[in-house]
Amino acid sequence: MRMIAYLSLLILLSAVLTEAAGPIKPIPLSIPYNKEKTELGKILFMDPGLSSDKRVACVSCHSFEHGGADPRPVSVGAYGKSGEVNAPTVYNSYFNFRQFWNGRAKDLREQARGPLHNPIEMGMVTEEIEHYLRSNDYYVKAFKKIYHRAPTHDDALDAIAEFEKALITPNCKFDRFLRKEVELTPLEQKGYRLFKTLGCATCHNGINVGGNSFQKMGLIFPYPWSESSPDRYNLTHAPDDKNVYKVPTLRNIELTAPYFHDGSVPTLELALQRMAYHNLGFDLTGEEIEALTAFLKSLTGESPPILKKGP
């Protein structure tokens, strides 16, 4: 009995502490990574030679000027083929528990294999990638130095993933507030309170303000679904998984319009309104939208330090 009493006290205490700590964790100011690999990974990330028509690189759909995401509603790949999915940001993706809208890749290394081979993205096969890398002097030297062998497809994935690991955006105003370095404005504070009390934080929480669970889009009022939705159903074929996605990060959200997996929503204000309605059953007032928007803008961090100094 005494044991059980102790245990329940412990559980209660940890719930109180978690609540006191708040639903969002700041991202670290820096993260350990292998410098040589990230330099190679950055060049690979920006190299259109890795696509079948030699015109599409990772950066074509994950723009550094657009918060690591794609300003186009749906991405356009090699030979102008267009997908049906909005490209999420690569910034802070290292902190996501899985990769892709439906989480089909377990980490960044596994993820990078996807676009390289996807016929509507970069459309290459392993042999073509290796042939391309081995016929380039820079790559031959760089891979030899780092991996001690001729360029391989797997080593290229490793270097790209290491570069993406470094794509973190530290020091946003909200993280600095969490570290007690700055105050939020009254409007931002109001937005943060609403974010918690309305229930946004039940799905968007943790270090990435999202990226750590699968949730339904349209929990209260259904959201349109189509066969081509890149959802969990696409992977599991369980009817309950229709319109279930990895919750996207809300970091740098003001930079990454348009919104949602289908890129159908052009502004942040409209995205909040839709979210509150479809997932929580609320019609937000103009003032609530203004406050939530101000809070979400405080999640815009510094450009990843690795992009500041050239390789």
Ligand code: HEC
């Ligand atoms: C033609 C456009 C396009 C190209 C080129 C492209 N991507 Fe993407 N990327 C996307 C789209 C669209 C998604 C979402 C697909 C999905 O979830 O089904 C995505 C998803 C991702 C994600 C997952 C992010 C998350 O939160 O789940 C990462 C990481 C990523 N891409 C990295 C890369 C890398 C690395 C390359 C180059 C090897 C690359 N992308 C090339 C369009 C592109």
Ligand code: HEC
């Ligand atoms: C039940 C879980 C849940 C709740 C509650 C929730 N969200 Fe979301 N949110 C999601 C999911 C899942 C998506 C992805 C939906 C999609 O792309 O179709 C999303 C997407 C978003 C987006 C667009 C992100 C992008 O990159 O396209 C914003 C902005 C957003 N939510 C803000 C909010 C706000 C603000 C609230 C509270 C009013 C909220 N969310 C409540 C699960 C939730």
